[in-house]
């Protein structure tokens with residue numbers, strides 16, 4: 088009897104002892120849930136995400152930052168990479184195929200969170216795949232902001248970037264100007280040859296039969312013994328420029344202006360025969376690729392009837408004044424890789440005052456201008 092009573096008492100004691108423990112435990116669990124709920128409320132993340140943050144021991148880091156949809160979603164996937172935690176925080180979420188995989192690959196390549204936001208904002212899935220397959224493209228944010236960035240040329244920009252340490256403006260400009268192609272390949276046949284702004288270069292060809300409809304002889308005063316012709320508008324501008332030069336004591340003449348396709352063909356062939364192919368290519372256009380066939384270009388001579396050279400006072404005058412009459416030094420020094428021609432101090436192209444002034448002010452070639460417009 089005695090024994091049984093004692094056991095009963097012990098059980099009672101035990102129960103009395105257990106009740107507060109159970110109550111405290113329940114309270115503690117609830118408090119922990121309450122804390123999680125509170126943390127979810129202040130950070131914006133779901134409760135289960137908060138629990139993952141605690142498991143990964145990153146909650147204290149994350150709570151200092153604004154809510155990130157991308158982090159919320161990626162942290163529960165196999166793609167979560169703890170080294171990129173701070174980067175995910177600043178990447179906007181895009182509901183696109185392979186988003187997590189792609190942002191990891193872009194981060195691996197060296198793109199920043201800001202770069203990735205811009206990339207996803209501006210580029211198609213196909214273009215993003217191209218970026219991932221290639222080397223890091225520096226200044227991508229600036230590139231994507233350029234008005235003359237063309238997404239359909241992205242593969243060419245990326246290829247041209249591989250061997251070139253160009254500024255981002257030049258990278259885009261040069262590819263737009265087709266400089267990633269060998270000269271005289273990927274040629275475009277010009278369909279508006281009478282447009283005053285027509286571009287003729289080693290990638291843009293005039294029809295063999297094209298002859299401008301309004302060719303006129305230049306005033307003999309400025310055309311010593313050559314009977315050169317230019318198109319009406321260019322002829323008037325050239326004569327006006329010659330007159331203005333004379334007023335400043337500078338004498339200039341047209342040494343060569345319009346040339347037909349067949350004339351250019353003979354000229355080019357003669358240069359190749361005399362100077363060799365490689366050399367001729369640097370200063371003579373193949374037939375159909377010469378600005379002279381447009382009737383808008385002229386090679387200018389000095390008072391001694393020599394083609395202008397950089398040491399002539401006539402050259403200085405032209406450099407400082409020709410744009411006012413719509414003319415532009417077409418093949419300048421230092422731009423040989425862009426124009427495809429050696430420095431030609433004498434070759435001027437009529438483009439009208441507006442464009443010639445822009446080229447003068449920006450110190451760019453017409454090829455660059457076209458590539459940026």
Ligand SMILES: [Zn+2]
Nearest residue numbers: 384385386434
């Ligand atoms: Zn010329």
